[in-house]
Amino acid sequence: MAPNAVGERRRLLRADFPAFLTALRERGYRVVGPTLRDGAIVLGEIRDETDLPIGWTERQDAGTYRLVRRDDAAVFGYTVGPHSWKKYLFPPRERLWSAVADGTSFRLEPDAAEPVADAFLGMRACDLAAVRISDRVFDRTAPDPGYHGRRRRTLRIAVQCGGAAPTCFCTSMGTGPGVGSDHDLALTEIVDPGPHRFLVEVGSEAGAAVLDRVPTEPAGAADVAAAEAAVARAAAEVGRHLDPAGVRELLLDHPDHPRWADVARRCLSCTNCTMACPTCFCSTTEEVPSLAGDRTEKWRRWDSCFNLEFSQVHGRPVRQSGLSRYRQWLTHKLASWHDQFGSSGCVGCGRCITWCPVGIDLTEEVRAIRADPTAVAPPEAAP
Amino acid sequence: MSIVGEAAPAAGSNPWWPTPYRVERRVAETGDTVTLTLRAPTGTAPPAFAPGQFNMLYRFGVGEAAISIAGDPARPTELVHTVRVAGKVTESIAGAAPGETVGVRGPYGTGWPMDDLPGRDVVVVAGGLGLPPLRPALLAILARRERYGRLEVIYGARSPKDLVFYDEVQAWRRRDDLRIQVTVDAAGRDWYGDVGLVTARLPDARFEPARTSALLCGPEIMLRLTARALEQAGVPPERIFLSMERNMKCAIGLCGHCQFGPDFVCRTGPVFPYAAVRDRLDRREV
Ligand SMILES: Cc1cc2nc3c(=O)[nH]c(=O)nc-3n(C[C@H](O)[C@H](O)[C@H](O)COP(=O)(O)OP(=O)(O)OC[C@H]3O[C@@H](n4cnc5c(N)ncnc54)[C@H](O)[C@@H]3O)c2cc1C
Ligand code: SF4
Ligand code: SF4
Ligand code: FES
Numbered sequence: 001m002a003p004n005a006v007g008e009r010r011r012l013l014r015a016d017f018p019a020f021l022t023a024l025r026e027r028g029y030r031v032v033g034p035t036l037r038d039g040a041i042v043l044g045e046i047r048d049e050t051d052l053p054i055g056w057t058e059r060q061d062a063g064t065y066r067l068v069r070r071d072d073a074a075v076f077g078y079t080v081g082p083h084s085w086k087k088y089l090f091p092p093r094e095r096l097w098s099a100v101a102d103g104t105s106f107r108l109e110p111d112a113a114e115p116v117a118d119a120f121l122g123m124r125a126c127d128l129a130a131v132r133i134s135d136r137v138f139d140r141t142a143p144d145p146g147y148h149g150r151r152r153r154t155l156r157i158a159v160q161c162g163g164a165a166p167t168c169f170c171t172s173m174g175t176g177p178g179v180g181s182d183h184d185l186a187l188t189e190i191v192d193p194g195p196h197r198f199l200v201e202v203g204s205e206a207g208a209a210v211l212d213r214v215p216t217e218p219a220g221a222a223d224v225a226a227a228e229a230a231v232a233r234a235a236a237e238v239g240r241h242l243d244p245a246g247v248r249e250l251l252l253d254h255p256d257h258p259r260w261a262d263v264a265r266r267c268l269s270c271t272n273c274t275m276a277c278p279t280c281f282c283s284t285t286e287e288v289p290s291l292a293g294d295r296t297e298k299w300r301r302w303d304s305c306f307n308l309e310f311s312q313v314h315g316r317p318v319r320q321s322g323l324s325r326y327r328q329w330l331t332h333k334l335a336s337w338h339d340q341f342g343s344s345g346c347v348g349c350g351r352c353i354t355w356c357p358v359g360i361d362l363t364e365e366v367r368a369i370r371a372d373p374t375a376v377a378p379p380e381a382a383p
Numbered sequence: 384m385s386i387v388g389e390a391a392p393a394a395g396s397n398p399w400w401p402t403p404y405r406v407e408r409r410v411a412e413t414g415d416t417v418t419l420t421l422r423a424p425t426g427t428a429p430p431a432f433a434p435g436q437f438n439m440l441y442r443f444g445v446g447e448a449a450i451s452i453a454g455d456p457a458r459p460t461e462l463v464h465t466v467r468v469a470g471k472v473t474e475s476i477a478g479a480a481p482g483e484t485v486g487v488r489g490p491y492g493t494g495w496p497m498d499d500l501p502g503r504d505v506v507v508v509a510g511g512l513g514l515p516p517l518r519p520a521l522l523a524i525l526a527r528r529e530r531y532g533r534l535e536v537i538y539g540a541r542s543p544k545d546l547v548f549y550d551e552v553q554a555w556r557r558r559d560d561l562r563i564q565v566t567v568d569a570a571g572r573d574w575y576g577d578v579g580l581v582t583a584r585l586p587d588a589r590f591e592p593a594r595t596s597a598l599l600c601g602p603e604i605m606l607r608l609t610a611r612a613l614e615q616a617g618v619p620p621e622r623i624f625l626s627m628e629r630n631m632k633c634a635i636g637l638c639g640h641c642q643f644g645p646d647f648v649c650r651t652g653p654v655f656p657y658a659a660v661r662d663r664l665d666r667r668e669v
Contacts (some may be wrong), residue, residue, distance in 0.1 A: 096399045099443065105403045105484040106443040140636030140650065142398035255666060282639035285632050289444035296444045298399065303638070310640060312630050314469070314602075324668030332642065339645035 004208040007201075010216035011223050012187075014196035017075065018049055023213035024119045029155055032088060033121030034081065039067055041081040043088075046121060053078060060350075061166045063359030073196070076122055076189050079165040080349050084278030085120055085127055089134060089150050096146065096285070096298040106296075117153035119210075124161055125176030126168075128183060129347040130278035131156070136341050137281045146300075155206055158183040162230035164237035167350030169363060172242045175347045177234035185211065188227035199227040240353075242363040243370070244344065248335040250370055255327065258377040259368045264323035266358050271304035273352035273360075274329065279345050280304070305329055330362060398635050401441040401486025404429075404462060406479045412465060412547040416512070417477045418453065421462040421485055429462040429487070433494030434519035435626060435654045439634050440464060441486030442475040449631040449649075450476070451516035452490060456523050462487065465515035465547060491634040493654045495520045495598050496624055504532035504590040506618070508581050508609050510539050510601020514547055516626055516653075517600050525561070532595075534561040535588040539581040539601070542567050543574050562589065582608050585616065592617030600626040607664050610657045623657035644669055 004010065012020060024031050035044040036053045046052060057078040059066045070077050099106045123131075131151075138147035161177040170176030179186045184207030188199040199219050202208050274280040284303040289296040303310060305328045311318035319325045337345030346362070353361045408420040423429045437451045450473075454463030466477045479485050497520065505524060509517050524531055536555065540546045546565065555563050564584045566577035577584060581601070595618045599606050606625045614620050629641040629648040641648040644663045646655070663669045 097397070101443060104482055105405075106486070107403075108400055138637065140647075142635060144637055145397050145399070255669075281637070283632070284638065284640070285447070287444060287446040293444060300638075303632075303640070305639070305642075310630065313628055318629065319668045321668060328642070336642075336645035340647070 004202050004211045004216075006204060006208060008208075009219040009224065010200045010202070010211065011219045012198040012200050012214065012216045014075070014198070016215050017198070020210075020214045021046065021049060023210050024121075024155070026213060027210050028117055029119035029210075030116045031119045031121050034076070034078070036067070040065060041067070041078050043081070043083040043085070049075070052076075057163075058165070060354045061359075062353050062361045063356055065354050072191050074162075074189055074191050076159045076187070077162070077191075079161060079163070079168060080124055080126065080351060082276055082351065082355055084276070084349070084351065085123060085131060086134060086278050086281075088118055088120070089131070089154070090138070090147055090281065090283075090302075093299060093301045094146055096300050098295065098297040100296075101294045115150045115153060117155070118150070119155040119157055121157045122159045123156055123183070124159060124349075125179045126170045126173075126347040126349040127278060128156065128158055128179055129170075129173075129175035130349070132182060133279045133341060133343060133345065133347070134281065137279070155185075155210070156183045156203075157207075158186040158203075160186060160188040160227065160231050161234040162189060164234045164239070165350060165354075166239050167353045168238050169240040169242050169348040169350060171235055171238045171348070172240075172244060172363075173344060173346055173348035174244075177238070178231045183207070188230055190223065190226040190230065193226070197223070199223045240350065240361075240363050242346075242348065242366055247344075247366060248338050250366070250373060251331045251335045254369060254373050255331075256376075257369050257373070258375055259365060260323050260327050261377065262368075263360060263365055264321065264326050266360055267306075267322055267326050268358060269306040269308075269322055269325060270357060271306045272355045272357065274304040274306060275302060276351035276355045277333075278347065278349060278351070279333075282310070284310075305332070330365065333362075334366070398488070399633075401439070401447070401488045403484045404487045406481050406483050406485060407461070409479065409481055412549070413467075413545050415477075416465060416467040416545075416547055418463060418465045418515075418547075419476070419479060419485065420454075421464065421487065422460075423462070428460055430490060431459065432456070432490040432519075434497060434523055435494035435516060436490035436492050437516070437634070437653065438462075438464070438487050438489030438491070439631075440466070440476050441488070442472065442479070443484065443486070445475040446472040447486075447632075448472040448476065449491075449634060451626075453515035453518050456519050457526055465512065467512050489634065491649055492652060493650075495654055496596065496656075497523060499622070500524065500596050501527075501530040502532065502594075503622075504595040505534050506588060506590050506595055506597040506613070507534070507536045508539075508585075508597065508599045508601070508605075509537070510581055510605040511541065511545065512547070513600030513602075513605075513626070514538055517598055518548065518551075520598060528560050533590050535590050536561060536563040537566070537581045537584045537588060538563065539566045539568070539584075539605070541569070543570050543576075564588070580608070581605060582612050585609070585612050590618075593619070596622045596624070598624050603628070603664070610661070610664070614657070620658040620661060621656050624654050625657060625660070626653045627655060627660070628653065 031046040033046045138144040158179040183203040186201040333345040404421040441447045453465045632638040634649045
């Protein structure tokens, strides 16, 4: 087989997909990707193709999510679930370092374990965008060793969407459904018209090295056209929209808009949106000493600006009201993120909409403020 | 830093790693506040710092807290921190006896605008534990006193018992090249100084507003009121600098806790020009 080159397009038959998974493992990757668990499509280890949700899809909308059977055997016939890839790059709990007591002093222990190299199978265009953002977030004063240690080893295998969920609004945020060029391999699944196959675009040497071990053929015009049609179908299906023009100013200039109080009455401060969001990066640290006191570990775990203790200073949270905490989330995501990281913090994946237990929809909140930016709260009704 | 094993990367290459410093001196300032002098590991010196910057101080098995650097920039071999007991971590740091170890990482954040001060009148307003973060700036000014205009210091504390760097403050009061007003919120009959808020002392301070730079550190309410009063007196808002406090877990821009609007206080602060933060400071719960 001639080695694959970056930029090339190949056809991978569905029948040879198991060989692709094998090639990933032979190249030393742990494959992680979509799998069925607890009634949802989540991310987990993929040992063989039976771990993938073949023939399944989901129905999601604000506050609801339900698995349903497809009438075909598509391997990637669904969109995004409650998990995002941040669970691997920025794990919910992570040991930052450990140390041992050394007389009156202490000594840091080297971390023996080399991080595993993960192949992220099934990253959507919005997922790639979220990782682009996270790459900048975790490279502030100094690159975060944990994040970048794992990120450097990660193989990004994108899958272009052939359909959109009602919660998706990637087209508004300019992140999808088509993937750009920052992937190692990009797959587009073509079920129909047959044969069931994938168009594979080679994005990097590392991707090419995997594909070299898999039987593929040069893609034909029909493969390319079918893939483009799939992405066009997804784009046409996108039903939610968030007009990004001027959103930063809209939110920052109207911190007293009555809609903030309105959404605060619905918001439970449950933190689901920040946990599900692929770009939320807030964390706290914990000291975990051994019982004997001779050893200790520093751990980091996900935190959320919806937690009351998050902004604690001198025994009092700076953001005491639910209103101020929802406002922090939305203004950070859509407004001050631009000042901090040069882009929006939202990639339009819709996870926060689906996984909000009361169905709060940020696109709706923005629309309400935009509809009447200078609205003032009605005076309290007289008793 | 001593790292065992060959695989360990070079010391300091991981921004999360504390370096063990030895406590050399421990001075009780008040009932709940101590000043520690720390020594870097043998053969090394503390990294250079700018007045106004802070370190993350760490106690083995307990945790970390953000603490301002309070030492004299002219004495770079000793690292000085003044710590008030607020909870578990600060209690452990404040309890560190000479010979014990305190972990250090830093320095972090922006400092006072030292380059902006020569040739100008300088007004320094400290509330409570706001004095230690201002002390390096004051000592730097006093070391080259001739380069500056008038120097006015207003220092407020809850009570006479809560004054820190007491002897040094007394020595400053005897100098004729600075004026210092010390005021407390409440005092008994044995207190001969002023009683009241720091803002009430401002009218007595002598400075030329248009050629004044002001450095403020203390509780947020004090910052707000003092900055407002200084601006009303004619000090340009971009020449009023305040040190902000927010919850901090990482100090390296990663944990998100210290956000104040678009700013990460650990990176673009803690020292901000008033002009840049006035709108947020006046708004609650940002
Ligand atoms: C830039 C900066 C400089 C500081 N400089 C000094 C200093 O020079 N000397 C000094 O004694 N203290 C200083 N502090 C405050 C110090 O960091 C906190 O008192 C400390 O983190 C509390 O930790 P703890 O574990 O002892 O208390 P905890 O048990 O964690 O908390 C005690 C109380 O302090 C609150 N708290 C938690 N984090 C902070 C925080 N960052 N700031 C204020 N309160 C907090 C908690 O909500 C709680 O109510 C500084 C803080 C910042 C952000
Ligand atoms: S804010 Fe919501 S839609 Fe935007 S990236 Fe985060 S989870 Fe997705
Ligand atoms: S929205 Fe909240 S949890 Fe998410 S990154 Fe911003 S401050 Fe952190
Ligand atoms: S203290 Fe963690 S981001 Fe500033």
